Amino acid sequence: MRLTMLALLFFWLVLDVIILASFMYMPVLRDEEAFFGVRVSPEVYHGPGRRILHRYWFWLVVTFLEVEAIGLLVSIYRFQLPYARIASVLLLTSAGIIFYLIFYRQVKPFEIVDQRQRFASSLKVRHLGDYTSIALEVVIGALTVLPSLALIYYYPELPGRIPVHWNWRFEPDRWADKSFGTVFFLPIIAIYLQGLFLLIKHGLLQVKMTLPAEHAEEYFRYKEESLNMNMKLMDRVRILMAVLKGTLALNIIFSAIERFSSLRGIIAVTVIATTSLLLILGAYYGHRLVVINRNLKAVAGRVYVQRETDAAHWYGGGLFYYNREDPALFVEKLVGLGYTLNLANKRVYIYLLYLVGLPLLVGWAVKSL
Amino acid sequence: MPENVAFDPVERAFCVGSTRKFISIRVKSHPLQQSSLTKSLTKYIVWCTETLYNLLSYKVKQMYITIDADDRRPIYQQVVDEIKSLIAKGELREGTVLPPVRQLAADLGVNLNTIATAYRELQNEGLVIIKHGSGAVVTSRRSSVSGEDELRKPLRAALTQLVLAGLPRAQIMSIVADELRGLLKGAK
Numbered sequence: 001m002r003l004t005m006l007a008l009l010f011f012w013l014v015l016d017v018i019i020l021a022s023f024m025y026m027p028v029l030r031d032e033e034a035f036f037g038v039r040v041s042p043e044v045y046h047g048p049g050r051r052i053l054h055r056y057w058f059w060l061v062v063t064f065l066e067v068e069a070i071g072l073l074v075s076i077y078r079f080q081l082p083y084a085r086i087a088s089v090l091l092l093t094s095a096g097i098i099f100y101l102i103f104y105r106q107v108k109p110f111e112i113v114d115q116r117q118r119f120a121s122s123l124k125v126r127h128l129g130d131y132t133s134i135a136l137e138v139v140i141g142a143l144t145v146l147p148s149l150a151l152i153y154y155y156p157e158l159p160g161r162i163p164v165h166w167n168w169r170f171e172p173d174r175w176a177d178k179s180f181g182t183v184f185f186l187p188i189i190a191i192y193l194q195g196l197f198l199l200i201k202h203g204l205l206q207v208k209m210t211l212p213a214e215h216a217e218e219y220f221r222y223k224e225e226s227l228n229m230n231m232k233l234m235d236r237v238r239i240l241m242a243v244l245k246g247t248l249a250l251n252i253i254f255s256a257i258e259r260f261s262s263l264r265g266i267i268a269v270t271v272i273a274t275t276s277l278l279l280i281l282g283a284y285y286g287h288r289l290v291v292i293n294r295n296l297k298a299v300a301g302r303v304y305v306q307r308e309t310d311a312a313h314w315y316g317g318g319l320f321y322y323n324r325e326d327p328a329l330f331v332e333k334l335v336g337l338g339y340t341l342n343l344a345n346k347r348v349y350i351y352l353l354y355l356v357g358l359p360l361l362v363g364w365a366v367k368s369l
Numbered sequence: 370m371p372e373n374v375a376f377d378p379v380e381r382a383f384c385v386g387s388t389r390k391f392i393s394i395r396v397k398s399h400p401l402q403q404s405s406l407t408k409s410l411t412k413y414i415v416w417c418t419e420t421l422y423n424l425l426s427y428k429v430k431q432m433y434i435t436i437d438a439d440d441r442r443p444i445y446q447q448v449v450d451e452i453k454s455l456i457a458k459g460e461l462r463e464g465t466v467l468p469p470v471r472q473l474a475a476d477l478g479v480n481l482n483t484i485a486t487a488y489r490e491l492q493n494e495g496l497v498i499i500k501h502g503s504g505a506v507v508t509s510r511r512s513s514v515s516g517e518d519e520l521r522k523p524l525r526a527a528l529t530q531l532v533l534a535g536l537p538r539a540q541i542m543s544i545v546a547d548e549l550r551g552l553l554k555g556a557k
Contacts, residue, residue: 117438121476122431123452123461125468125504208475213435220431307438307478328475 007168009075012085013068016092020064023096024057026335027103027317030293033304034334036104037318039311044110056103063095097319104317113308118213122220126205131231136239143242144194147249148187154253155183163255170268172255183252185365190245192361194238199354201234207339208328210307215300222296226289233285237278244274289337304334313344432460436477444479448487456496456510457552467497467505 027036032045040049071088163172164182176182207227211219247270254260254267296303313323318334324344333340341348434451436444455461467473467488474484488505491497494512497505531541 118435119438119477120433120435121468121473122433123455123468123473124431125466126472206472206475208478210476210478211433213437216433216435217431220433310478325480326475326478327471327481 004168005075008085009072012071012088016064016068016071016088019089019092019096020060022336023060023092023100026100027053027056027107029336030303030334033302034318036100036107037314037316037335038104038107038111039114040107040110041112049107049110052103052106056099059099060096063099064092067091067095100317100319107317114311116212117308119305119307120211120213120216122209122211122216126227128202128205131201131205131228133235136235140194140238140242143239143246144187144190147190147246148184150253151183151187151249154257158183158253158256162252164252166251166255170251170264170271181365181367186245186249186252189361189365190242190249192357193241193245196354197234197238197241199351201231203330203351204230204234204339206328207330207332208326210305210310212300212302212305218299219296219305222292222299226292229285229288229292233281236281240274240278240281243270244278247271247274286337304332436479444477445483445487445490448473448477448484449490452487452491453494453496453512454552456507459510461507463507463509465507466503467507469504 027034032040032042032049035045035049036052067088071085075085158178160178161175162178162182163174164176164185165172165174167173204227209220209223209227211223247267251264251267254263293303310323310326313326314321314334320343321331321334321340322343326342326344328342329345329347330339331342332338341351432455434448434455436447436451440447442450452461452467461467468476470481470484470488474481477484488497488499491505492499495509496507496512498508499505528541528545531544536544
């Protein structure tokens, strides 16, 4: 019990440290190009900008220490509420956003307008087919559907009470009455997630790719590399998710029916392997993005290329993009790595409606447990 | 041979997938076709190796268009001119599919209508055809604009600019020759 408790405390601490680090480095990830989402001169960035940044960091760290201290006390005196620590994540995130916005307002007066007015675009047509492997799609489809078929086949054999939650030693620690919801929850979530990742992949293909006119060719090469990497990442995440969710779905059969008990070891190995691979993949992807950004900076002198008219449509220090004139759906984040949505595009609602499905699904599952 | 592979006799190259990426694989003419069978076997082996090497190290050629916010021409006209120039240079070949309006508009940060107008303009000149489902396809390297006087007009305007800029006759001639050489290089 104590070990589980410590492991959980450590997990929440790591999560909080990641949130703290993200907020600390968000304003400086693109240096003076997007300092708190604002383009400033190098003199400002290294002069008054540093002082603003240090004040921002000070308040972030103080808040982090406070939240952690309170969280630790609550955890020590309230053993039975390990999940209460989720409050620290919410507190830290909201505090981070508030501080970010406060200090963004201090940086805003130093904003300068990018004078460069020549932009290029590649005439290469971006097709989903170019980034799709049929064999991989078939494997992902099979891995998503087969566990559900196995569950349907063994459904009559499953006992009245089936395991729905496992501890870190892969022993069932919560049970529920057999019903459609409890048995098929995992495969349905798996199909839902596959759909979500496909939607994201499709959206990423239409990402805005403005090139600087001076170094269009080299710049495009790195942007293409970045796009290829994103597409591959989506594929790899999809296949790992299919394996992970498929395995977890089979775990119901293996834990509930005695003659399959020998297969339980495979589940543990697969879950540990896929989870570690997902983490490694995430870290590798982040590292590659940083390298590509460094190369872009070396080639074109800047990483973020956008027209002046588009630059005026970032809100909240580069956190949100709302531009009715821009037909793009996905745009690269002004602060941070990866992509964000152009909230003025009507097709955003497809994504938002799909995302609403997640809490609905979880709500339905919790109700049936 | 897949349908999107074509042999270009001028370039002596296979053009693969002209719709998405232009891959030219240069193939020298077969030595045995040129001369008698007495040609040495070594030449044949060299040809085979070279062809294999060229096939393996194929070149993907990318094309770009540039727009300038400070330019007095409207953006749609800049897009038209850039695409026309690529067609004239022979870089955008017949059958090449231009990017969808949405993609180009997003990349350049302009309204959808701007690119749609540009494509329509190119269609009116008979350079591209807009097909439902497959987008705008380059159909011809000959603009339908005819009549010498009409063709002379833009040239006269451009030359007037050069004269007004105070350039000497020799320099104007050299600029014209330079531009023409660039355009005709790919056109042959």
